Amino acid sequence: MTAPQSFYHTSSPAGLSGIRAWLLTHDHKRLGLMYLAAVFFWFVLAMVLGLLLRTELMGQGPTIMGPEVYNSMFTLHGVIMIFLFVIPAIPAIFGNFFLPIQLGTDDVFFPRLNLFSWYLFMLGGLFAIVALFAGDGFPDTGWTFYVPFSVEVDSNVGLTVSAAFILGMSSMLTGLNFVTTFHRMRDRSMGLMQIPLFTWSLYATAWVQILATPVISITFVLVMVERILGVGLFDPDKGGDPLLYQHLFWMYSHPAVYIMILPGMGVISEIIPVFSRKSIFGYKAIVWSSMGIAIAGSLVWAHHMYTSGMSDVSVFVFSLLTFLVAIPSAVKVFSWVATMYRGAIEMTPPLLLALIFIYLFTVGGLTGLVLGAVGTNIHVHDTHFVVSHFHFVMFGGTGFAFFAALHFWWPKMFGIMYRFKPAYIGASLTGIGFLFHYVPMLILGLQGMPRRYYDYLPQYETGNFLAGFGGYLLCLGIVIMFVNLLMSFRQQQPAGADPWGATTLEWSVPSPPPLHNFVAPPVVASFPYDFTTVVERAGKGGS
Amino acid sequence: MIAHKESGERIDPTGIKIGMWLFLYSEIILFGGLFVLYAAYFHRYSESFAAGGEELDRLIGAANTVVLLISSFTVAASITALRLHQRRRCICLLLFSLLCGVIFLVNKYFEWGAKFARDLYPGSETLVGGEPGLNIFFGLYYIITGLHGIHVLIGMVLLTVSLVWVVSGRATAERYSMLDNSGLYWHLVDLIWIFVFPLFYLVL
Amino acid sequence: MSNQSLEQQQQEHLLGYRQLAVVLCLLLLLTVVTVAVSYVDLGFFNVPVALAIACGKVSLVLLFFMHLKYEGAIINISFLSTVLFLVIMIGFTFWDVAFR
Numbered sequence: 001m002t003a004p005q006s007f008y009h010t011s012s013p014a015g016l017s018g019i020r021a022w023l024l025t026h027d028h029k030r031l032g033l034m035y036l037a038a039v040f041f042w043f044v045l046a047m048v049l050g051l052l053l054r055t056e057l058m059g060q061g062p063t064i065m066g067p068e069v070y071n072s073m074f075t076l077h078g079v080i081m082i083f084l085f086v087i088p089a090i091p092a093i094f095g096n097f098f099l100p101i102q103l104g105t106d107d108v109f110f111p112r113l114n115l116f117s118w119y120l121f122m123l124g125g126l127f128a129i130v131a132l133f134a135g136d137g138f139p140d141t142g143w144t145f146y147v148p149f150s151v152e153v154d155s156n157v158g159l160t161v162s163a164a165f166i167l168g169m170s171s172m173l174t175g176l177n178f179v180t181t182f183h184r185m186r187d188r189s190m191g192l193m194q195i196p197l198f199t200w201s202l203y204a205t206a207w208v209q210i211l212a213t214p215v216i217s218i219t220f221v222l223v224m225v226e227r228i229l230g231v232g233l234f235d236p237d238k239g240g241d242p243l244l245y246q247h248l249f250w251m252y253s254h255p256a257v258y259i260m261i262l263p264g265m266g267v268i269s270e271i272i273p274v275f276s277r278k279s280i281f282g283y284k285a286i287v288w289s290s291m292g293i294a295i296a297g298s299l300v301w302a303h304h305m306y307t308s309g310m311s312d313v314s315v316f317v318f319s320l321l322t323f324l325v326a327i328p329s330a331v332k333v334f335s336w337v338a339t340m341y342r343g344a345i346e347m348t349p350p351l352l353l354a355l356i357f358i359y360l361f362t363v364g365g366l367t368g369l370v371l372g373a374v375g376t377n378i379h380v381h382d383t384h385f386v387v388s389h390f391h392f393v394m395f396g397g398t399g400f401a402f403f404a405a406l407h408f409w410w411p412k413m414f415g416i417m418y419r420f421k422p423a424y425i426g427a428s429l430t431g432i433g434f435l436f437h438y439v440p441m442l443i444l445g446l447q448g449m450p451r452r453y454y455d456y457l458p459q460y461e462t463g464n465f466l467a468g469f470g471g472y473l474l475c476l477g478i479v480i481m482f483v484n485l486l487m488s489f490r491q492q493q494p495a496g497a498d499p500w501g502a503t504t505l506e507w508s509v510p511s512p513p514p515l516h517n518f519v520a521p522p523v524v525a526s527f528p529y530d531f532t533t534v535v536e537r538a539g540k541g542g543s
Numbered sequence: 544m545i546a547h548k549e550s551g552e553r554i555d556p557t558g559i560k561i562g563m564w565l566f567l568y569s570e571i572i573l574f575g576g577l578f579v580l581y582a583a584y585f586h587r588y589s590e591s592f593a594a595g596g597e598e599l600d601r602l603i604g605a606a607n608t609v610v611l612l613i614s615s616f617t618v619a620a621s622i623t624a625l626r627l628h629q630r631r632r633c634i635c636l637l638l639f640s641l642l643c644g645v646i647f648l649v650n651k652y653f654e655w656g657a658k659f660a661r662d663l664y665p666g667s668e669t670l671v672g673g674e675p676g677l678n679i680f681f682g683l684y685y686i687i688t689g690l691h692g693i694h695v696l697i698g699m700v701l702l703t704v705s706l707v708w709v710v711s712g713r714a715t716a717e718r719y720s721m722l723d724n725s726g727l728y729w730h731l732v733d734l735i736w737i738f739v740f741p742l743f744y745l746v747l
Numbered sequence: 748m749s750n751q752s753l754e755q756q757q758q759e760h761l762l763g764y765r766q767l768a769v770v771l772c773l774l775l776l777l778t779v780v781t782v783a784v785s786y787v788d789l790g791f792f793n794v795p796v797a798l799a800i801a802c803g804k805v806s807l808v809l810l811f812f813m814h815l816k817y818e819g820a821i822i823n824i825s826f827l828s829t830v831l832f833l834v835i836m837i838g839f840t841f842w843d844v845a846f847r
Binding site for chain 3: 556557560561564565568571572575576578579582583585586587601602605608609612613615616618619620623626627726727730731733734737738740741742744745746
C-alpha cells in the first residue's frame with residue numbers, strides 16, 4: 001500500500017509553498033499546529049512570570065522586584081494565562097486538529113473563518129505585547145479589571161482590554177465554527193450518541209463561547225467608553241453602580257471557567273477508556289453532564305461577589321446554585337474511576353497525566369465547594385486559598401489535561417513517538433511540584449494571607465518559601481516533559497496509525513493524516529468506545 | 544463570513560445560515576449586556592428615566608422606527624425578488640434599503656445634535672451636576688444608540704457588498720446566501736431598534 | 748451529496764411579496780399603537796404594555812422577515828436558548844438589584 005502524502009506535504013489551498021502554505025492555509029490541522037506554536041510561546045512566558053512572582057514571595061520584603069512591577073506582573077501572568085493559554089489551548093489546538101477527524105469529515109465548516117480566528121488570536125497577543133512596552137506600561141489592575149481602578153489608572157488598560165476583546169472574538173468564532181461543523185459536516189452515519197466524548201465536550205464549550213463571550217466584549221467596550229468619555233455608568237459619584245461591572249464581568253468570566261475545563265474533561269474521557277481497554281462507563285451521563293455543566297455554569301456568576309456588598313438574597317441564591325455545578329462534575333469523575341475499575345490498565349504517559357488530572361481536579365472541585373458556601377467563603381475570600389483553588393482547577397485540571405492531550409495525540413499530529421521514561425519523570429515531577437507549590441498556599445489562605453499582596457507578615461514566610469520551592473520543582477518537571485517531546489523530532493521514531501490501541505476515528509487514519517484526513521470513507525463504529533477487537537488483537541499477540 | 548470549500552463541490556446554504564444565526568446570537572447577547580444595565584438602572588431611577596424620556600422626541604423616534612421597518616421589508620422582498628429571478632427589482636429594493644439606512648443615520652445625527660445643543664451629552668455640566676439618574680439615562684442612551692448606529696453602518700456595508708454581488712452576478716437565484724445573511728443582519732439591527740425605541744422614547 | 752439539494756429545496760421556503768407586505772402593515776400598525784398608548788398614562792402598566800407591543804413586533808420580524816417560522820429545529824432551539832440566557836442575565840441580576 002502506498003502511503004498517501006501527509007498534510008505537511010500538501011497545501012490547502014493548493015499551490016502554496018514554504019511559509020505561505022502555513023500563513024494562508026485553510027487546513028484545520030495546520031491551523032491547530034499554528035495555535036500550538038503561539039500558545040506554547042505564551043504558556044512559557046507566563047510560566048516564567050509566575051515563577052518570578054513566587055520567587056519574589058519566597059522571602060519577606062523586596063527581593064527581586066519592586067511592588068509596582070509585582071502588580072503589573074501578576075496582572076500580566078493572569079491575562080496571558082487566561083486569555084492566551086487556558087481558554088484557547090485545548091479547543092483551538094486539539095479541537096481544530098481533531099474535531100473534524102472525529103466527526104469523519106475533512107475540515108471545519110468555515111475554513112477561512114478559522115484562519116481569520118487565528119489572525120485575531122495573534123492580533124490580540126500583539127496588543128498585549130504593545131501594552132507591555134508602550135506608554136505607561138502594563139496595567140496593575142489584576143486580570144479582572146475591576147472598576148473604578150481600571151477606569152482611573154493611567155497604565156495601558158485600554159490596550160489590554162482591547163486585546164482581551166479581540167481574543168474573545170477569536171474564541172467566539174472558533175466556537176461558531178465548531179457548532180456548525182458538528183451539525184452540518186458530521187458523517188451521515190454518525191448518530192448523536194456515536195460521537196466521541198472529546199467532540200461532545202467541545203460542542204458544549206462552543207455554546208458557552210458563543211453565548212457568554214459577547215458579555216465580556218460589551219463589558220470591556222464599556223470600560224473603554226468610561227475611560228474615554230467618562231459617562232459614569234460605574235461611578236457612584238455620577239449615579240453609577242460599580243457592582244454592575246462585577247456582575248457583567250463574571251457573567252462571562254464564570255462561564256469562561258467552563259470554557260477552560262470542559263475540553264480538558266473531554267480529553268480525559270478519551271484517554272481513560274483507551275488505556276483501560278474498557279468501554280467508557282456512563283457515556284450518556286458524560287454527554288449530559290457536559291451540557292449540564294454548560295447550562296448550570298451560566299447560573300452561578302455572582303458567587304465571586306459574596307463580600308462585595310450585594311444583597312443577602314442574591315448571596316443565598318447564588319450559593320445554592322453553585323452547589324448544583326458540583327453534581328455534573330462529580331458524575332464525570334465517578335464515570336472515569338468506574339471505567340478503570342476492572343479494566344486492563346496499560347500505563348502510559350498520557351494515562352499518568354490523566355490520573356494526576358483526576359486527583360488534582362477533585363481537590364480543586366472540593367475546595368471550590370468550600371468557596372461556594374457563604375460562611376466559609378467570607379473567611380477565605382481573596383486569600384491565597386482562592387489562588388490555590390483556581391490553580392488546582394485551571395492548572396491541575398486544564399493544564400494537566402493539556403499535557404495529557406499533547407502526549408496522547410503527539411504521535412498522531414507528528415507521526416513520531418517520544419520516549420516514555422523522561423515523560424514519566426517529567427509528569428511525576430510536575431505533579432509532585434504542583435502539590436508542594438499549591439498545598440502550602442491553601443494553608444496560607446486559611447491562615448489569612450491575602451492574594452495579590454507584595455509583602456506579608458513574618459508568620460507566612462515558611463509557607464511562601466515552601467511554595468516557591470515547589471514552584472521550581474513544578475517548572476523543572478514541565479521543562480523535562482517539553483524537552484522530551486521536542487527531542488522526539490530528533491529521534492524520528494515513527495508511530496503507527498494507532499500506537500495506543502484506540503478506537504475513535506482519528507486513529508483509523510495515517511499519522512500524520514493526509515490533507516483530506518481520510519484515505520477511504522470513514523467507517524463509523526456503532527459505539528466509539530468498543531474495545532473488543534483491540535483486546536482480541538492483543539490476545540493473539542498481534543502487536 | 545461566507546465559506547465555500549475551495550473545491551467548490553459542496554455548498555451548504557443551511558449550514559451557512561446556521562453559522563450566521565450563531566453570530567447573531569452573539570450580537571443579541573452583546574446588546575443584552577447593555578440591557579442588563581438598563582434594567583438595573585431603570586429599577587433604581589425610574590423617575591429620572593421618565594424625565595429623560597420626556598427630553599427625547601417621540602415623533603423622530605417613531606419616524607426612525609418606520610424607516611427601519613420599511614427597510615427591513617424591502618430587504619426581505621429583495622431576497623424574494625432575487626430568488627424569483629427578478630434581478631432588476633432586487634437591485635432597486637436593495638438601493639432603497641440603503642437609502643433608508645442613510646435616512647436613519649441622518650435623522651440620528653440631527654437628534655444627537657439637538658441634544659448636544661441643549662447641553663445633554665456625556666460629561667456635560669447639566670448631566671454631571673444634575674440628577675444622577677438623568678446622567679445614567681443619557682449615558683445609556685448614547686452608548687446604546689451609538690452602538691446601534693455602528694451596527695446600522697455595518698449592516699449597510701453588508702448590504703452594499705450583497706448589492707455588488709447581485710449586480711456582478713455572483714449572487715444568483717440558486718446561490719443567495721450572502722444576500723440572505725446580510726438580510727438577517729439587517730433585520731437584527733431592526734430588532735434591536737424595536738426594543739430601544741420604547742425603552743428610551745416611550746417610557747414616561 | 749444529491750440528497751442535500753433535495754433537502755435544500757424542502758427547507759428553503761419562499762415568502763411572497765404579499766405576505767411580506769401584510770407583515771409590514773402589521774408592524775406599522777403596532778408602531779402607531781405603541782406611540783398612541785404612550786400618550787395615555789397607564790401608571791404601572793406603561794412599561795409592560797410598551798414592552799409587550801415591542802415583543803409582538805419582534806416576533807413578527809423574527810418569524811417572517813427572518814423566516815424563523817420555516818427553519819429547522821437547530822436554529823429554533825438554539826434561538827430560544829439564547830433568549831433564555833438573556834432572560835437569566837437580566838433576571839438573575841435582579842436577585843441582587845431588587846433586594847439590596
